[in-house]
Amino acid sequence: MKSGKKLLPEGWLPRVLVIAGAALAGNLLLRVVPWPDWIRTSYESAAAMDQAEEGRYLFMTLLLAPAVEEGVFRLFLFGWLFRERLGFWGAAVLSSLSFGLYHGNWIQGVYGFFLGVILAWGYESSAYGKYRMAVIMHGAANLAVLVIFG
Template sequence: MKRVGFFFAGFSAILLGFASQFFSTFFYIFFRKFFNILSLNHDSFNIDTGYIMIMYSVVLIFFMGFIYHHYLGGSFEVPSVSESYNWNIIGCFLLILPATQFIAGLVQIFYNIISPQVVENYEHIINDSGLGDINIVTMQIYAVIFAPLAEELLFRGFALRMFKKSVPFWCANLLQALAFGLYHMNLVQGTYAFALGVLLGYICEGTGSIYFSMIYHIMFNLWGTLITEMATKISILQGFLGLLYVIMLLASPATFLLTKKAICTRRRNLCLQQKLEYHNMI
């Protein structure tokens, strides 16, 4: 029965995320209205979605961070910046990033071929939220910084660990990625979010640190929001990115092997360090 409970607890991450968004929206609108009344300003006010999403992320970061650290055995120990293998992993992230962005683009092209309406709905969601406009600073800050931190704690910190208590890692990783995809509430984003979630789960589990999946998630969102948006306005940059996507997609098997090797090196060195510390304590 406990395994079944942990299984459903993993999917509760979706509900926790939506509940946090609802709470933050209500809190924001209530206090904006309250201060309008105090200032005797009865005019309607514009809702800044960016502030709401940042607030929602902060709530999740603190709440899920507390659960992750105190109840799920998660560690917030920062990886040493002096260790070369940690920088090797981040370097491998830079090699993988164009390939994963290209795959995300292929997902959109695929849906555009089989069902253009699905892509139109996706584009409406992005434009209405402000994620497609680099001039909306609050939404870009949310997308690049706050969303990756909150979502990593919610899905790789909480959901993955819940699923691992009921099924093997490979299955738990697929389940948390599925929950991550469903959380985005649209077919296009949900499909590539699932693929991204599988990679992030492997990174988090393989490195033993949620910070690495956070770093990759931040880099992925930075590329997808700011760099891609800039490329649509600068034709030379667009051509360069197109060439880079093709090259890195062809080289992706080698880059994934490099990433796996870098992660294995980190795990091996950390095990050696722990053994040395243990023998020094005896």
């Protein structure tokens, strides 16, 4: 590139592998846990709405949702609002709890909380391009789940 800037933040590959592995493990675990019917029904209802139109679903899952959600939960809540006041762990827990609650059902909420902590780590541990790193990681997690679980 002419400006000397790299498209991908340094250290992106190990972080992408960690988040993709966590997303796959989490999805596998969530599929084997015997969730009560009322929790499973809420999750299945949300999942059915999400996949209404394939092209729009892929755009939202791989690009739009990672960009918007990481802007809100990592850049704003974790990085700007909580990090300086609460330290890493306090900020990671609060922003991840918010991320989990935002998903609106127990299954995605629990899953979102744990992935949120990993996304906070990816954001925090990046030397530069923190927001970009979180977006790349989030998109990679979603892509891994789509490829393996559909």
